[in-house]
Amino acid sequence: MACAAVTAGLVAASTPLPARAEAGPSDVVVGAVLPLTGEESRVGTYFKAAYELAVKEVNDRGGLQLRQYGRKVPVKLVIYDDKTDPATSRNLYERLAVQDRVDAMLGGYSTDLVQAQTVVPQQHQIPYVGGGGAASAIYKRGFKTIFSLLASIENLAYSECDFIEEMQAQKKLPKPLKMAVVYENTSHGRDFAAGLQARAKAKPQNFQIVMNEAFDLHGKDFTPLLQKVKTANAQAFMSDAHLDDYITMQRQYAQAGLHHAYVTYGARGPEKSAREALGKNADYIVAASWWNQLIPNAAVKAFDDKWAKAYPKLNAEWYAALPYETARTLFIAMTETGSVDKAKVVETLRHIDIRDTVLPGGHIKFEADGQINAPFVVTQNLPDGRTVIVYPHAEKTGDAVLPVPNP
Incomplete structure (x- = not known):
């Protein structure tokens, strides 16, 4: 089946309406289960707000134009709280499928939750589009109804390595770069470590891993781990962590007096809440993310403006933009269908x-396994709360400050 390219706006049906349209449903029922309480509630709240914004935009226009029924049909959004518990998440998606009889599903957030919940749409053959689970293990199970706007964590690691190579060419970082790699003990974290290991194996002249160790999610004391980092004689601290672990670990990193020429927490770094919590201790951290509001394109500016108007107290982060575009992608698909x-x-x-979206590169097209293969933007935190995009060149808004200055 060929599918014509569409822009990010909901497309008007080009096919003439059938002579005798079916009555069709009174509304399109779309369900999602999110961590609105528990450890991931901060991000879950953003996902809920983003889904609601996308649905409101559709319903303000009268609903989705579905040509089979010859009319617009409003969207009904059903959201449940999984309390950041994988078993609960799976059970609530089952409820959406069996009791609420949803027409489609929007995804939750966090690797362990998404990995558990996606069994349900596959079992019931319900379309599911997510923007909160990037681990490759989710998409290597042969599921056919699961789609994700998050590119893989291995690609995130490769993006950072590409940037590091550029910094090495400019003699801002040593070659080879000795890396202390620590990562959350999930498929998300293992993908990050695997990406770095693959690059170190392919380019030993650029990268050398001198420490490689996992840690448990939602930790309170990373001091023993950081002590190992301190003795590893590394030049780069490469961590993959969720937002709460990033804040805790980086605070303890600073308290321990650690310093490296290059510091990253994977996708974490420029979040407003983290910078407020860490202050100057968040300066110079590098991140590779699926989105940043500094991306210089019209779609990002339009989203940033509408988000600020709808939610003036919530700063636009990637976990606002990605679920918003996730919902729009589903609605575009339903309209086109x-x-x-x-x-x-x-x-x-x-x-x-889909073209002209808010994603880096502006393009949404799924691979055979249902996951998108989109570029990342690499950012660096600078003093006074500033953040700049330092890679790739097409998105760049400033120059990197490396090696990280000594305090």
Whole structure:
């Protein structure tokens, strides 16, 4: 099935309406289960706000134009709280499928939650589009109804390595760069470590791993781990962590008096809440992210403006932009399909090609496993609360300050 490229706006149906349109549903029921309480509630709250904003935009226009029914159909959004518990998340998606009889599902947040919940849409053959689970293990199970706007964590690691190589060419970082690698003990973290290991194996002249160790999620004391980092004689501290662990670990890193020429926490770094919590201790941290509001394109500026108007107290982060675009992608697919037929919507998603989106590169197209292969933007925190995009060149807004200055 070929699928014509569409822009990020919801497309008007180009196919003439059927002579005798079916009555169709009174609304399109879309469900999601999010961590609105528990350890991941901060990000879960953003996901809920983003989904609600995308649904409001559709319903303010009268709903989705579904040509099979010859009319616009409003969207009904059903959201449950999984309390950051994988078993609860899976059970609530089962409730969406069996009791609420949803037409489609939007994804939750956090690798362990998404990995558990995605069994349900596959079992019931319901289209599911997510923006909160990037670990490759989620998409290597052969599931056919699962789609994700988050590029893989291995690609995140490769993006940082590409940037590091550029800094080495400019003699801002040593070559080879000795790296202390620590990562959360999840498939997310293991993907990060695997990406760095693959690059170190392919380019030993650029990268050398001198420490490689996992840690448990939502930790309170990383002092023993950081003591090992201190004795590893590394030049780069390469951590993959969730937001709460990033804040805790970096605070303890600073308290221990550690210093490296290059410091990263994977996708974490420029978040407003983290910078407020860490102050100057967040300066010079490098991150590779699926989105940043500094990306210089019109779609990002438009999203940033509408988000600020809808939620003036919530700073636009990647976990606002990605779920918003996740919902829009589903709605574009349903509009292009022209009905709520689940198998047809899945087929549309499998071949969809959307341009001018808020993602880096502006392009949404899914790979055979359902995961997107999109570029990352590499950012660095600078003093006085500033953040700049330092890589790639097409998105760049400033120059990196490396090696990290001594305090």
